[in-house]
Each structure stands twice: as C-alpha cells, then as structure tokens.
Amino acid sequence: MDGPVISIQGLTKRYGEVTAVRDLDLEVRRGEVYGLLGPNGAGKTTTILTLLGLCEPTAGSVRVLGLDPAREAVAVKRQVGYVPDSVGFYPTLTGRENLRYTARLNGIRSAEDRIADALEQVGLADAADTRAGAYSRGMVQRLGIADALVKRPSVMILDEPTIAIDPEGVQRVLALIRTLRAEHGMTILLSSHLLHQVQEVCDRVGIFVRGRLVADGSVEELSRRLSGGRTVVEVG
Numbered sequence: 001m002d003g004p005v006i007s008i009q010g011l012t013k014r015y016g017e018v019t020a021v022r023d024l025d026l027e028v029r030r031g032e033v034y035g036l037l038g039p040n041g042a043g044k045t046t047t048i049l050t051l052l053g054l055c056e057p058t059a060g061s062v063r064v065l066g067l068d069p070a071r072e073a074v075a076v077k078r079q080v081g082y083v084p085d086s087v088g089f090y091p092t093l094t095g096r097e098n099l100r101y102t103a104r105l106n107g108i109r110s111a112e113d114r115i116a117d118a119l120e121q122v123g124l125a126d127a128a129d130t131r132a133g134a135y136s137r138g139m140v141q142r143l144g145i146a147d148a149l150v151k152r153p154s155v156m157i158l159d160e161p162t163i164a165i166d167p168e169g170v171q172r173v174l175a176l177i178r179t180l181r182a183e184h185g186m187t188i189l190l191s192s193h194l195l196h197q198v199q200e201v202c203d204r205v206g207i208f209v210r211g212r213l214v215a216d217g218s219v220e221e222l223s224r225r226l227s228g229g230r231t232v233v234e235v236g
C-alpha cells in the first residue's frame with residue numbers, strides 16, 4: 001500500500017454538547033512511531049476509537065491501511081493490533097491460556113507458535129504458564145501487547161501503554177515499542193500524557209489540547225519548542 005498507513009482528515013467528534021475532537025488532520029507513515037500527546041480529556045482516546053471503527057466521526061474522514069473503519073471495522077480489527085488503556089484478562093487463566101482464548105475468538109487457528117512467539121517478544125515466556133492474576137500491572141500490559149501481536153499486525157495502536165506501571169515496567173514497554181519498530185518494521189500510534197516518554201520512542205508527535213492538534217512535528221522540533229517541559233500541561 002502506498003501513502004500513509006493512517007490518515008485523518010477534518011475529523012470532528014461531538015458527544016452531545018462536548019466536542020472531543022475538532023477538525024483534526026493527521027498522518028502516520030509506514031514504519032514510524034507517532035505519539036498523540038495531551039492531558040486527560042484532550043481527545044486522544046476518541047481519535048483512537050474512530051481509527052478502530054468503535055466511534056463514528058461527526059465529520060471528516062479516517063483511513064487505516066486504506067480502509068474506512070466505520071464501514072470495514074472487521075478488516076481493520078484483523079490487521080491492526082490494539083491495546084486499550086485498561087487491559088483486562090481472566091485472572092484464573094495463565095498468560096498463555098488467555099492468549100489462546102482471544103486467538104480462538106479472533107478465529108486464529110493453530111495459534112500455538114504465534115502465542116509462544118508473542119510471549120517471547122514481550123519477555124513473558126517464563127511467566128507464560130503463571131496465572132494472569134499473579135502478574136504485575138506492567139506484565140499485564142505486556143500481555144496486552146502480546147495479545148495484539150498474536151494476529152501479527154503491521155500496525156499497532158496503543159492507548160496510554162505506560163499508565164499506572166512501575167518505572168521498570170515503563171522501561172520494558174518502551175523498549176518493546178522500539179523493538180517492534182526496529183526489528184519488525186511496525187507502524188505504531190500511541191497516546192500518552194508524558195512528553196519525556198513520547199520523546200524516548202516516537203519519531204513524530206502531535207500535541208492535543210481540548211480536542212485540537214496544536215502542534216505536530218518531529219520529536220527534535222517539538223523538543224526545541226517545548227524545551228524544559230515534561231508534560232503538555234506544564235508547557236500549556
């Protein structure tokens with residue numbers, strides 16, 4: 001496919017009186033890691049949900065791998081790995097059993113090798129047969145990423161992948177994002193409210209404030225403009 005992997009043009013989303021996203025234009029190119037940066041309520045999750053076909057735009061158009069998610073949500077789901085901001089698994093099932101279960105739900109047959117690969121990729125091979133209820137928050141997050149990797153997507157969308165994880169867990173997730181891009185050529189869109197984390201892994205960043213994209217560019221460009229700031233709330 002030529003052209004951007006993700007393309008958003010003039011996207012507006014209103015929930016009643018609230019305008020969550022206003023006239024957003026954004027492109028994510030093949031093989032890049034793009035960060036949606038903004039405080040709580042800025043419109044990041046709403047933007048992500050429209051890319052997955054889980055939320056219908058009020059106006060504008062959205063394409064993922066050339067597909068219109070509002071009409072072709074099943075095809076998008078098949079090709080795009082999505083990790084929500086609060087990942088949930090069955091605590092009495094092991095990590096491997098949880099992945100088996102979702103693989104079956106996604107219609108992936110003969111998933112054992114894929115599951116083993118995904119667990120290895122996220123550094124959970126040793127904990128694969130431990131109950132998910134005994135995992136730390138960071139391990140659960142990495143299991144969420146493994147779950148998305150089982151379908152071997154070319155695009156990953158991660159909503160606040162480091163939220164509520166301990167510092168070591170954060171570093172493991174960030175390292176994993178770098179590896180997915182560098183070794184698997186994945187295109188990755190992630191949201192965060194922390195500038196320094198986005199700076200560590202993203203090629204380009206879009207800064208959201210109250211539903212508007214107020215700046216976007218390479219990490220170097222934005223770092224220069226926001227020098228000294230750690231979060232967009234502080235630099236506001």
Ligand code: ATP
Nearest residue numbers: 015018019020038039040041042043044045046047
């Ligand atoms: P957070 O990290 O807190 O989820 P966000 O940047 O992802 O923040 P959104 O969740 O997209 O932001 O929310 C943007 C705005 O839209 C907020 O004012 C939120 O209250 C509102 N909103 C989101 N979903 C709904 C909904 N289903 N119904 C009504 N308002 C909503």
